[in-house]
Amino acid sequence: MNESAVFSAVFKDVSYSYHEEDGTVLKNLDFSLTKGSFNILVGPGGSGKSTLCNLFNGRTPHLMGGKLEGEVLIEGKSTADSEMKDLACRVGYVFQDPESMFATLSVEDEIAFGPENLLFEKQEILDSVEDLLDMTGIEEYRHNLVWNLSGGQIQKLGLASVLAMKPEIIILDEPTANLDPTATRQVHELILKLKSEGITILLVTRELDDFVSQADQILVLHKGELIGKGNPYDLLLEKGEEIDTLGVWLPETVEIGLGLMAAGYSLERMPITIKETMETLFSLGLIKEGESIKAPHKVYEQSSGAPLISGKDIRFSYGNGLYALKGISLDIHPGEMLAIVGRNGAGKSTTAKLLIGLNKCKEGSLDLFGKPSGKWKVPDLANHISLVFQNPEHQFLTDTVSDEIDYSLQSHGIFDKNKLAEEREKLLQMLELTEVKDDHPFSLSAGNKRRLGVATMLVGDPKVLIVDEPTYGQDREMTRTLMQIMCAIQERGVSIVMISHDMRLVEEYADRVAVFSEGLKHFDGVPTDLFKEPEILKTAYLQQTLLNQMLGCLKEKGINVEGHIPGTESFLKIILKNREAA
Amino acid sequence: MNDFDLLNNISLGQYRPGDSLLHKLHPALKISALVLLMVLVLISPLLPHLPLMFLLITLMVRLSGQSLFKLLKGTGPVLPFLLIIALIQMFLIPREYSTPSLLELGPFGVHREDLIFTAKLFGRFFTLFLLFTLFTTVTTISEISHGAEILFRPIGRKRALSHDLSLVITITFRFIPILAMEAEHITKAQASRGGSFGTWKTGLIKKIRLYIPLLVPLFIAALERAETLVEAMEARCYEPGQERSRLTEYAWNGRDSWSLAVLLILFLLFTGSRFILSIGGNYV
Numbered sequence: 001m002n003e004s005a006v007f008s009a010v011f012k013d014v015s016y017s018y019h020e021e022d023g024t025v026l027k028n029l030d031f032s033l034t035k036g037s038f039n040i041l042v043g044p045g046g047s048g049k050s051t052l053c054n055l056f057n058g059r060t061p062h063l064m065g066g067k068l069e070g071e072v073l074i075e076g077k078s079t080a081d082s083e084m085k086d087l088a089c090r091v092g093y094v095f096q097d098p099e100s101m102f103a104t105l106s107v108e109d110e111i112a113f114g115p116e117n118l119l120f121e122k123q124e125i126l127d128s129v130e131d132l133l134d135m136t137g138i139e140e141y142r143h144n145l146v147w148n149l150s151g152g153q154i155q156k157l158g159l160a161s162v163l164a165m166k167p168e169i170i171i172l173d174e175p176t177a178n179l180d181p182t183a184t185r186q187v188h189e190l191i192l193k194l195k196s197e198g199i200t201i202l203l204v205t206r207e208l209d210d211f212v213s214q215a216d217q218i219l220v221l222h223k224g225e226l227i228g229k230g231n232p233y234d235l236l237l238e239k240g241e242e243i244d245t246l247g248v249w250l251p252e253t254v255e256i257g258l259g260l261m262a263a264g265y266s267l268e269r270m271p272i273t274i275k276e277t278m279e280t281l282f283s284l285g286l287i288k289e290g291e292s293i294k295a296p297h298k299v300y301e302q303s304s305g306a307p308l309i310s311g312k313d314i315r316f317s318y319g320n321g322l323y324a325l326k327g328i329s330l331d332i333h334p335g336e337m338l339a340i341v342g343r344n345g346a347g348k349s350t351t352a353k354l355l356i357g358l359n360k361c362k363e364g365s366l367d368l369f370g371k372p373s374g375k376w377k378v379p380d381l382a383n384h385i386s387l388v389f390q391n392p393e394h395q396f397l398t399d400t401v402s403d404e405i406d407y408s409l410q411s412h413g414i415f416d417k418n419k420l421a422e423e424r425e426k427l428l429q430m431l432e433l434t435e436v437k438d439d440h441p442f443s444l445s446a447g448n449k450r451r452l453g454v455a456t457m458l459v460g461d462p463k464v465l466i467v468d469e470p471t472y473g474q475d476r477e478m479t480r481t482l483m484q485i486m487c488a489i490q491e492r493g494v495s496i497v498m499i500s501h502d503m504r505l506v507e508e509y510a511d512r513v514a515v516f517s518e519g520l521k522h523f524d525g526v527p528t529d530l531f532k533e534p535e536i537l538k539t540a541y542l543q544q545t546l547l548n549q550m551l552g553c554l555k556e557k558g559i560n561v562e563g564h565i566p567g568t569e570s571f572l573k574i575i576l577k578n579r580e581a582a
Numbered sequence: 583m584n585d586f587d588l589l590n591n592i593s594l595g596q597y598r599p600g601d602s603l604l605h606k607l608h609p610a611l612k613i614s615a616l617v618l619l620m621v622l623v624l625i626s627p628l629l630p631h632l633p634l635m636f637l638l639i640t641l642m643v644r645l646s647g648q649s650l651f652k653l654l655k656g657t658g659p660v661l662p663f664l665l666i667i668a669l670i671q672m673f674l675i676p677r678e679y680s681t682p683s684l685l686e687l688g689p690f691g692v693h694r695e696d697l698i699f700t701a702k703l704f705g706r707f708f709t710l711f712l713l714f715t716l717f718t719t720v721t722t723i724s725e726i727s728h729g730a731e732i733l734f735r736p737i738g739r740k741r742a743l744s745h746d747l748s749l750v751i752t753i754t755f756r757f758i759p760i761l762a763m764e765a766e767h768i769t770k771a772q773a774s775r776g777g778s779f780g781t782w783k784t785g786l787i788k789k790i791r792l793y794i795p796l797l798v799p800l801f802i803a804a805l806e807r808a809e810t811l812v813e814a815m816e817a818r819c820y821e822p823g824q825e826r827s828r829l830t831e832y833a834w835n836g837r838d839s840w841s842l843a844v845l846l847i848l849f850l851l852f853t854g855s856r857f858i859l860s861i862g863g864n865y866v
Contacts, residue, residue, distance in 0.1 A: 057817060088819045100807055101814030104752055105723045112829035114818040125829045145723075147759040165818060358770055378773055394771040394799065 007073075008169050008200035009033040009056060014070035016051060016060065025051050026224045029070070033169065033217070036198040038191065040212060040232075042205050043221035044247045044475050045446065049204050052221065053171050055079065056202075058087040075168060089118065092167035096174045098158025102146040107138065107157055110146055114165040125164075132160040136190060151344050152183030159190065169200040177206075178469070180343035180501045181543035188214075206475040207249035210546060212236075213272040222246055237270040247477035252504075252546040252568045253277040259572040260284065274550045278557075286575045287559060293551075293574055295563030300336075300511050300526050306370075307331040308463055308495060309355060309385075314364035316350055324350040326519035327364065332464060337486070337496045339506045339527075342516035343541040348499045351516070352466050355497075357381040369463065383412060383460040388467045392453030396441040401433055401452055404441050408459040423459070431455045431485065450482050458489070465489060466497045471505065483509055503545045507531070508566050515540045528564040547571060597722050604646040604720045608838045609729030615845050616717045622852050623709045628698055631852060632705045638848075639712050646720050653715045657708065664707060671703065672696045727752040728830060745826045753811070757804065764803040768796055 010032040017024045025048050033039050043049050054060040058079045061068045072079045074090055095101045104110045111132055115125045133139045136156040141149060149157060155175050162170065172191070176184040188211050195201055203215075212218065212232050220228040220235070220243055228239040236243070236250075240258045244250055250258070256277055257270045265284055271277035281287045309332040316325040325347045332338060332355075340348050353359040354366060357378045366373040369384050389395055398404050405424050414420055428434045431451040436444060441452055457465060470482050483505065490496050498510065506513050506527055513530055515523040517540035523530055530536065531548045544552070547568055551561045565571050599605075604612075619639070626632045643650050673690040677699070683691030721729075731748035 059813070059817070063816075084816070085819050085821070088817050093817050095810065095814060097810075100810040101817075103749070103756065103811060103815050103818075103820070105727075105755060109724055109829065113815075113820075116826045116828060117819040117821070117824070119825060119827045122827060122829065122831070125827065129829065145759075146756075147763075161818070353770075358773060382773075389767075389771045391767070394767050396799070397772065 006035060007032045008035050008037075008075060010071075010073040011055075012071045012073070014055065014068070014072055016055065016066060016068050018064070018066045020067055024224060026055075029226050031219060031226060031229050033200050033202065035168075035200055036195065037216040038195045038201045038203070038214060039217045039219060040203045040205060040208070040215045041219045041221060042208055042243070042248055044206060044477070047221045047246075048224040049221055050173070051224075053093060053173060053202075053204060056087075056169065056171055057091040057093055058082060058084045089165050090168050092162035092165055092170045094155075094158045094162050094170065094172045094175065096177065098161075099146070099149075099154050101158060102161075105145055106142075107133075107144050107146060107149070108142045110157060111161045111164050114161060118165065128164050128166075132163055135163075135193070136160045137186070150183070151179050152186060155179065155183070155187055156190065159187075163194075167199070169202065170194060171202045171204065173204045174206065175203070180541060181503075182343060182541040185543075208243075208251055208254070209249075210251045210253060210273055212251065213276075220246075232272060233270050236272070237267060240270060247475050249476045253550070255568040256281075256547075256572060259568060260286075263572070263576055274546060274553060277550060278553060281575070286579060287554065289558055291578065292560030292562065293554070293565075293571075293578070294560075295565045295570065295574055297562075298526060298528055298564035298566075302333050302336070305334060307333050309366075309368055311354075311361070311366040312364055314351075314354065314361055314366055316347075316354065316359060316361065316363070323519055325354075328516070328519070328521050330514060330521065330524070332495055332497060334463070335490065335493050335495055337490055337498065337509055337511045339498045339500060339510035339513045340516060341499075341501055341503070341506055341513060341540070341542060343501060346516040346540065347519045348516055349468065352387060352468060352497070352499055355464070355466065356385055356387050379411070382462075384462055385464040386457035386462040386466065388454055388457050388465065390469050392449045393442065395453055395456060399440055400438050401441060401444070402428070402437045404452060405455055405459065408456040412460040427455045427458060430458070447478055447481055450478065451485065454482075454485055454489075462494065464495045464497060466499065468499050470498060470500060471502045479505070501542060503537075503542060503548075504567075507545055507548070515542070517541065526564075598648065598719050600647050600720065602646045602720070603837065603841075604642060604716075606837070607841055608832050608834055609721065609725040610732040610832070611729075611838050611842055612717065612721050613726065613729045613733060615841070616713065618845060618849050619713055620710060622849065623706055623713065625856060626706075626852070627856065628702045628705060631856065632702065632709065635852075636705070636709045636712070639709060639716065643712070643716055646716065648716070648719055650712075653712055653719065654708070656715060657711055664704070668700045668703060671700050723752070723755045724830070725832075726755070728828070728832065731828075732832075743823075746822055757807070760807055761800065761804060764800055765796060768799050768803075772796075 011029045014026060014029040015024050016026040029052070041049060041052065051060065054064065055068075055072050056074065056079075060066060061080070062084050068080070074082070074087060079087060102110050104113050108129055111129045112125050115128060120128075129142075133142055136159060138149075138153055138156050138160070141153060146154075146157065159170075159172070159175075175187050179187065191201060191203065192214060215232050217229060218232050218235050219226060220239065227242065228235050230238075236254050236257070240250065240254055241261075244255075244258060251272060253271050253274060253276070257267055257280065260280070261267055267280065269276070269280075271280045278287075287293070309330070311328065311330045314325050314328045314330075315323055317323045328347065328351065330351070340351065342348050350359060354361050354373070355368070357368075357373065357376050361373045368376055368381065396404060398407050402424060405427055406420060409420055409423050414423060425434075428437055431454060433448065433451055433455060436448055441449065444452060454465075465486070467482070467486060470486075471479050486496050486498070487509065498505065500506065510527050512525065513523070513527045514521055515530065515536055522540055523533070523536045531544060531551075534544060534552065537544055547565065551565065551571075555561050565574070607615075619635075623632070623635050626635055640650055643653060672692055673687070673696075675696075677693070677695050679693045679695055681694045683693050684697075685692040727748045730751050731744045734744035734747045737743065
């Protein structure tokens with residue numbers, strides 16, 4: 001049988017190392033992508049995913065050099081024998097941050113860039129631009145500048161500009177890593193549309209959600225080795241446990257399935273969608289109609305003292321006549337973990353900037369630590385409230401970890417040598433950075449960079465710490481680590497404000513949640529109450545966690561769900577206990 | 583105005599959509615006109631050419647439907663520097679004087695020549711500034727790059743060189759918001775660590791010193807972005823020196839011919855009166 005008629009890409013025992021003497025980055029990879037199939041490549045950070053992607057379009061080894069063993073066949077032709085230009089037309093690669101691949105200025109020109117390089121006729125280019133704008137739904141932005149697009153639109157444009165080359169295989173590198181749930185869904189729909197058009201798709205990701213049920217094949221990469229491949233249902237049943245330990249987010253439905261297996265139940269099929277999970281639970285007799293699932297209510301005790309920060313009717317505009325905030329009132333109390341959630345552009349970051357004084361509150365009133373915000377200077381305010389940025393590297397200024405902390409201490413007015421050393425030690429110990437204190441900040445591991453980022457922000461004992469998008473570009477382990485640091489800091493009496501659109505974090509960690517949408521606050525209260533009101537989430541373009549969606553479905557089936565269930569673990573505990581009791 | 587939103591503070595290069603004659607001109611013509619008019623401004627004597635040029639450009643502003651005040655607003659931040667330069671020019675730079683000094687301040691004296699020179703400096707600065715802002719107000723950045731490509735065509739042995747040159751222009755513009763955004767991120771990050779960005783009451787030298795730590799991360803970011811961009815362009819079959827086709831092409835209209843004729847006549851009138859008739863004296 002002719003292989004190239006069936007497979008778009010075939011990897012035959014492929015190993016690769018960047019330098020002869022270095023260890024192999026990829027080891028004995030053996031897999032193939034069927035034509036027109038939808039494949040997901042999953043693995044934690046640093047598992048070799050990008051190196052693998054570069055093998056598809058011939059960048060490796062044509063440009064990167066290194067030592068390639070085995071054979072990569074694209075449409076039946078070995079990449080080693082093909083020209084990069086030919087490969088580039090066959091394999092479209094959408095970068096993790098598509099904005100960084102835009103070479104022109106307007107949306108229309110960007111889509112045309114590839115076909116122009118291929119010397120397509122003007123009319124042909126125009127036709128395909130029209131088609132792609134229509135297909136990706138960014139028609140109305142065709143004359144926009146590429147830097148004036150939202151995150152979702154950037155992904156769509158990235159995809160469109162790669163599709164314009166009419167590739168047979170599309171590689172998408174973490175397309176939804178920083179998109180809000182609504183935009184994520186749109187990108188997912190687009191992927192399915194491509195699949196129906198017969199394009200082979202490889203989606204690279206660090207996290208799996210229930211979209212995985214649509215895939216034809218999952219490839220699991222860990223430390224350069226393919227530790228699993230196959231149909232999602234079989235693979236997750238077989239290797240779910242192992243994938244979980246890699247630090248990859250799994251859908252909550254699969255977590256439930258794995259939990260059941262760990263509790264000694266045997267499953268024939270791993271549940272991935274909500275419906276499947278409910279069927280599994282019913283068929284195992286773990287949930288029966290008319291039963292109730294009771295969890296302790298999460299009681300949120302607001303500290304009795306005056307709020308640290310109190311804002312009333314804040315309106316804010318960046319001076320272009322449009323209001324980013326249209327009358328927001330928000331209090332922050334001592335020692336609480338507040339989550340501010342909302343889609344991109346809902347006003348979350350604007351609020352954060354107001355709180356740390358980078359934006360000035362002109363309309364409405366904002367009291368920070370008992371003083372109107374207008375009377376604060378940014379450097380003074382930094383002693384009381386700090387922002388941990390998405391990208392910790394932006395904050396690094398010096399050559400060693402110790403210097404980095406010293407810099408912060410000095411900018412807080414501590415110059416005495418003994419005092420400086422004492423404070424530095426305290427911070428290094430608290431964030432477990434002592435071992436790397438002489439390293440260069442940029443050479444730290446991602447986790448330690450995060451820690452250092454937090455350490456520099458803790459100088460001067462702030463009373464409030466804001467964390468901007470703790471999940472941004474992080475795998476599960478990193479997010480967990482960061483949130484655990486935050487919880488430890490919260491226990492010391494510091495209020496934590498978490499800005500996110502990840503409802504799973506909110507469910508798990510937040511004491512209180514404020515929902516922002518279009519510059520207005522739609523909800524302020526305990527997370528459990530929020531999940532009872534799906535309408536609010538919908539208007540804020542947010543999405544319930546799978547677990548809560550399932551609990552909602554269970555309620556519809558007449559099952560009584562009460563209390564706060566922060567995650568699949570506690571959900572499993574409750575239903576298993578119910579069984580024992582019965 | 584918020585000091586952190588650097589993007590909003592960049593007033594040059596802000597295209598404002600419109601439907602005027604100036605907006606609709608052929609991009610190559612717009613660029614040539616910009617260059618010709620700039621040359622004219624630079625060789626104009628203080629009287630009577632410079633005010634005439636200013637008037638002419640003001641007329642063009644009218645024609646484009648923009649407000650003169652808005653276009654000139656961008657000069658605000660540079661004015662202090664301009665004043666310092668003017669003072670240095672007036673008092674410190676020696677010139678050949680044919681007249682006695684008008685004003686004596688200790689060792690420094692102000693002569694008629696100094697005043698003329700300073701007036702010319704200001705006149706040219708404002709005229710050029712207005713001209714350039716007007717140009718960027720009526721020309722989109724992709725028009726600039728397409729226009730440049732057309733103008734470069736005769737230079738290259740093959741068309742490919744003009745493609746590359748115009749791409750260089752495009753990418754230069756592409757990096758303005760990238761750098762501004764990175765700078766914004768970094769200043770914010772550092773300000774929230776207790777740096778004194780955003781409090782502009784510090785002195786000029788201190789202000790400059792504050793920005794030095796910004797440069798290293800900014801350059802790293804810019805180089806990283808450039809590298810990614812190269813990868814991305816190669817992944818989309820871009821090869822330097824190769825011919826490319828073009829999605830947008832611009833047609834040359836009757837109004838373009840008319841405008842070109844007016845422009846050339848103007849150019850001849852001004853240069854002729856300046857160099858052949860020597861109107862305006864010998865101060866260049």
